Structure formats: structure tokens, C-alpha cells
Amino acid sequence: MSTSSSKEEKEHVEDDLEQAPTHATYIEKDSASSISPEHREYLIQRHGTIDLDPLPGFGNADPYNWPSWKKITNLVLVAWHACMSTFIAAAIIPAYGEIAEDFGTSVQNVSYLTSLQIATLGVAPLFWRPLADRFGRRPIFLLSLVVSLVGNVGCAESHSYSAMAGCRALVAFFISPAAAIGSGVVVESFFKKERARYMGIWTLMVTLGVPLSPFIFGFVSYRLDYRWIYWILAMINGVQLILYLFLGPETRYLRRGVSHEGSNFKQQYLTFRRIDTKPLNFLDFVRPIAMVMRPPVAIAAAAYAMIFLFGNVMISVELPQLFLEKFHFNPQQLGLQFIGSIVGSVIGEQIGGSMSDLWMKRRARRGPDPQPEYRLWVSYGGYLLTICGVVVFLVRTEQAPELHWNVTPIIGAAIAAAGNQIVTTVLITYAVDCYRDEAASVGVFITLVRQLWGFIGPFWFPSMFANVGVANSSGVATVMIIVVSIVPTILLQWKGTSWR
Structure with missing residues (x-):
């Protein structure tokens, strides 16, 4: 594009936006x-x-004006990056026994290496969001991958429990941005009518990271030294970095009060200076927490976090411990148990993503555009599937005879995963639709609530199983889902419009 053409576009943008x-x-x-x-x-x-x-x-630099292939390619890179946050956290699950033996500690203590990353993934985005708003998404994502690569190498070379814990915390802190501000990237790239479908790709990858990682690394841990898990993670970060350098353009595009200088290529790939010159202060780092004062986001976050806890975290973290004790599985056999969660998540996304968009479009054809609360009708199926899946998983695990495995607990895990994915996409899309101009803050807040609640779970799950029983714990999960997820969602449909 010529310089004069670029100036004309800039002037038109500025003139238009002054009136809008x-x-x-x-x-x-x-x-x-x-x-x-x-x-x-x-x-x-x-x-x-x-x-x-x-x-x-x-102007062609506006992400809404990009061709579809470019939007989708960038989304895939961001979604893969988001997947790596949970993928790295869950990577060592099949190797809990080997790591415990190597460091002379218990399997329960080793599981805290995963819990540590879960907590870090929740808190770290508070730091990254204001930086990504000021400097753009692309520089933050590139920095994230560079330091994550180095941190995974550090994990591979760690020879003490404390050193490995420190390196894993570092990796979690730097790999976290895409898992939280990916919602902002979707809103910055895709129109409202297609938002749930593409939001679903991002949320699905965040969810899939948990079961997909132990499924893959179960083979690695069984056939190679478990430290190869970290070397492979470092290699994946390297490939991501290379691809993002060439195929990951900037989606942060201000449409008011700024001048867009340089060619479209420079704006999208070569700009590393501040995009938003608004002063940065302490409040910017804690602003997403203020979402707790907005009932639509706060209720959606709490309802989703409870589903994520039981439909994702509990099954992923406790399955290796329960199955290792009852069936004496090796890492490869443990990894194979996650197939159910992978299949269930993919199936659930078809309902939570594309079908919820069709649900909204069908309602729009009968009159004015529906309120965001109309999408919440789809979430009830997800709640019921999660309850059903958790009950089947826990009850059938306890009923299985010692050393006699059967597939029914894995079917339960698949059903719970499908329900979790439906709720994930529907509630996050709903919250973003309510405050779409603050999509990144919404994503950060929801991630914070989800990850902190998921972090606490592994500390009290063993006590619950010991005191209540594995099968009876399904009753505890059911009651908590009804009280924290289903009832508040009903309230949200009733009062959500007035609260907004």
C-alpha cells in the first residue's frame, strides 16, 4: 500500500470514529x-x-477486515498457545509415580506440582492483561513462548523437588496470557454472529490441554525417562515461536483517538512499541477483579468454575491416583484413560459452540436480536451431563473389583467432559456478550476464578474420598453443582437483563 493511500485510510478512520x-x-x-x-x-x-x-x-489492518483464512490461522495459533497452558500443567500426571520415586516423596506431594501451575495460571493474567492492552497481543505472546521454552529446559534439568516446582511456576506464569486474553483476540477478530463458534475453538483447546497431555505423555513416560516430557514441551514452544513470528499478526486495533502509521504489514507484524499510550497504573493490574461487582460475569464465572472443578480437574487429577491404587497401571495405561475426556470435550463443543450460535440466530429470525441471557438455555444440558458423568465415574470406579478394570468410569469421564465443554463455551460467550468491549478483562476474571477454585480442589478431594467414600462423593459434587451452578443460572436468566 502506498504512503498516500495509508494517509487517506488514516484520515477516514479518524473522521469516522470522531462521529461514532x-x-x-x-x-x-x-x-x-x-x-x-x-x-x-x-x-x-x-x-x-x-x-x-x-x-x-x-483499512486492511483492521482484523475485522482480514480474510477468513488469516483470522482462522491466527486463532489456531492463539488457541494452541492457550492449550499449552493446561497442556504443560497436566503433562506430568502419568509420571507422578516416577517423579515421586526420583525425589523420594509421595504421589500426593508430586500432584502439587500440577496444582501449583493451576494456581499460577489463574493469577498471572492479571499482570499480562494491561501489558497486552498497551503493547499489543503479539509481543506478549512472543515473550511468553521464549521464557516458557527456557523454563521447560530448566524443569528437565532440575534435580530436586523445589527446583522443579520453581521452574514449573515460572513456566506457568509466562505461558498463561493466551489462556486468559484469548477471549479478547476472538472479539477483536470475529463478528458477533460467529463469536460462539470461534470462542468455542479457543475454549475447547484450553479444555483439551488437560486430558490430551497425559494421554500423549503417558507413552513418553513409559518408554523414555520422564524428563523427556519437559524436553518435548520445550521443542513445542520453539515450533510455536517460529510459527507465530510469521503467521501471528497483531489483533489489538484501536479505532479512536490514534493514528495508524506505516504499512498494513508493519502494523500487524513489526510494531513492538506502545499501541495504547494511556498511562499504566496499579489499578490496571487489578481492574479485572472489579468484574466481581457485575453479577452477570461473577455468577457465570462461579457457575463455570464449579463445573470445571468436577468435570475436568477432579477427574484429571484424581484418576491417576485412584486407578494407580486400584489397578496398578503403568504411565502408558494411565494416559490411555484420558481418551474419554478428549472425545467428550470435542463432542460437547459442537453443542456449546456452533449449535448455541444457531440457537441465537433462530431466535433472532423471529424478532429483534435476543438478549445474551437467551443463550443460557443451552447451558442446562451441560450441567446435567456433568452431574451424570461425575456420578458414573465415581460410582463405577468404587464398584470396580481390585485389578479388574472396565470401561464404564471412562464413559462417565467422557459424559462429564462433554457437559463441561458445553458450559465452558456458553457461559464464557455469554459473559463476553454482556461486556464485549471488555472481553479481555472478562476472560482474565473467569480464568482467575476457575483456576483458583481448581487449585483448591486437589487439596480436599483425598479427604472427601477418605471420609465420605468415592461413590458417595458424587452426591457432594451434585449438590455443589446445583447450588453454585444451576440455581444461580436460573436467577441470571430472570434478572440478568436488569443487572446489565
Whole structure:
């Protein structure tokens, strides 16, 4: 693009946005009446219509104006990056026994290496979100991968429990950005009508990281030294870094009060200076916590966190311990038990993502655009599936005779995973739709609640199993899901519109 063309685009963007009622980077579709004729003609040539929500700016650097292949390629990279946060945390699950023997400690203590990363993944995004808002998503993602690579090498070379714990905490801190601000990337790249489908890709990858990792590394731990897990993770980070350098453009695009200088290529790939010059202060790092004062986000986060705890964390963390004790499985056999959770998550996403978008579109055809609360109807199926899956998993695990494995607990894990994924996509998409101009903050807050609640779980699960019984613990899980997830969602559908 020529310099004069770039200047013309910049002027049109600035003129248009001065007239548009905007907030942050989001331009409502109602602003279409105030855009210039040139801007209108550009959008019609690019999209075939100006009936777009949100309304894109005037220029090819705006992510809304990218071709579909470019948006999807970038989303895949970000979703893979998000997957690596949970993938790395769960990677050592099949090797708990080997690590415990190596360091002369208990399997329960080794499981805290996973819990440590779960907690770090929840807190760290508070630090990264304001930096990603100021400097853009791309520089933060690149830094994240570089330090994660180094940290995984450190884990591979650690020869004490404390050294490995420190390196894993470092990795979790730096690998965390995409798992939280990925919601912002989706909102910055895709229109509202397709948001749940692509939000679902991101949420599915975050979820899949937990069962997929032990499934793969069960083979590695059994056939090689468990330290190869860390070397392979470092190699994956290296591949991600290379791909992101060439295929991961910047999605943070301000549409008001700024001038976009340089070519489109430079803006998307070569800009490492501040994008948003607003002063950075302490409140920026804790602002996502203020979402607790917004009932739609706070209730959705709590309801989702409870489902994630039982449908994902409990099964993933406790399965190796329960099956190791009852069936004496080796790491490879333990890893294979996660197939159910993988299959269930993929199936659940088809309902939580594409089908919930179709649910909203069908309602929109009968009248005005539905309120975000209408999407919550889809979540009830996810709640019931999670309860059913957890009951089957725990009851059938206790009923299985010693050293006589059967597949029914894994079927329960698959059902719970499907329910967890439905709830994940529906509730996160709902929360983002309520406050779409603050999508990154919403993602950070939900991640914080989810990860901290998931971190606490492994500390009290063993006591619950010992005092209540494995099968009877399903009753505890059912009651907690009803009280914290189902009832508040009913309340949210009733009062959510007025609260917003």
C-alpha cells in the first residue's frame, strides 16, 4: 500500500470514529449511518454489506477486515498457545509415580506440582492483561513462548523437588496470557454472529490441554525417562515461536483517538512499541477483579468454575491416583484413560459452540436480536451431563473389583467432559456478550476464578474420598453443582437483563 493511500485510510478512520458512539475498540453497528461514503463503499466491497456487528474500520489492518483464512490461522495459533497452558500443567500426571520415586516423596506431594501451575495460571493474567492492552497481543505472546521454552529446559534439568516446582511456576506464569486474553483476540477478530463458534475453538483447546497431555505423555513416560516430557514441551514452544513470528499478526486495533502509521504489514507484524499510550497504573493490574461487582460475569464465572472443578480437574487429577491404587497401571495405561475426556470435550463443543450460535440466530429470525441471557438455555444440558458423568465415574470406579478394570468410569469421564465443554463455551460467550468491549478483562476474571477454585480442589478431594467414600462423593459434587451452578443460572436468566 502506498504512503498516500495509508494517509487517506488514516484520515477516514479518524473522521469516522470522531462521529461514532464507541467505547474502547468496539464500534456498534448502529454507527453505520455516520460513516463516510468512502468507508461505506470499502465495507461493501470487502464484506458485501454494512450490516456488520461490530462495524469494522476503514483499512486492511483492521482484523475485522482480514480474510477468513488469516483470522482462522491466527486463532489456531492463539488457541494452541492457550492449550499449552493446561497442556504443560497436566503433562506430568502419568509420571507422578516416577517423579515421586526420583525425589523420594509421595504421589500426593508430586500432584502439587500440577496444582501449583493451576494456581499460577489463574493469577498471572492479571499482570499480562494491561501489558497486552498497551503493547499489543503479539509481543506478549512472543515473550511468553521464549521464557516458557527456557523454563521447560530448566524443569528437565532440575534435580530436586523445589527446583522443579520453581521452574514449573515460572513456566506457568509466562505461558498463561493466551489462556486468559484469548477471549479478547476472538472479539477483536470475529463478528458477533460467529463469536460462539470461534470462542468455542479457543475454549475447547484450553479444555483439551488437560486430558490430551497425559494421554500423549503417558507413552513418553513409559518408554523414555520422564524428563523427556519437559524436553518435548520445550521443542513445542520453539515450533510455536517460529510459527507465530510469521503467521501471528497483531489483533489489538484501536479505532479512536490514534493514528495508524506505516504499512498494513508493519502494523500487524513489526510494531513492538506502545499501541495504547494511556498511562499504566496499579489499578490496571487489578481492574479485572472489579468484574466481581457485575453479577452477570461473577455468577457465570462461579457457575463455570464449579463445573470445571468436577468435570475436568477432579477427574484429571484424581484418576491417576485412584486407578494407580486400584489397578496398578503403568504411565502408558494411565494416559490411555484420558481418551474419554478428549472425545467428550470435542463432542460437547459442537453443542456449546456452533449449535448455541444457531440457537441465537433462530431466535433472532423471529424478532429483534435476543438478549445474551437467551443463550443460557443451552447451558442446562451441560450441567446435567456433568452431574451424570461425575456420578458414573465415581460410582463405577468404587464398584470396580481390585485389578479388574472396565470401561464404564471412562464413559462417565467422557459424559462429564462433554457437559463441561458445553458450559465452558456458553457461559464464557455469554459473559463476553454482556461486556464485549471488555472481553479481555472478562476472560482474565473467569480464568482467575476457575483456576483458583481448581487449585483448591486437589487439596480436599483425598479427604472427601477418605471420609465420605468415592461413590458417595458424587452426591457432594451434585449438590455443589446445583447450588453454585444451576440455581444461580436460573436467577441470571430472570434478572440478568436488569443487572446489565
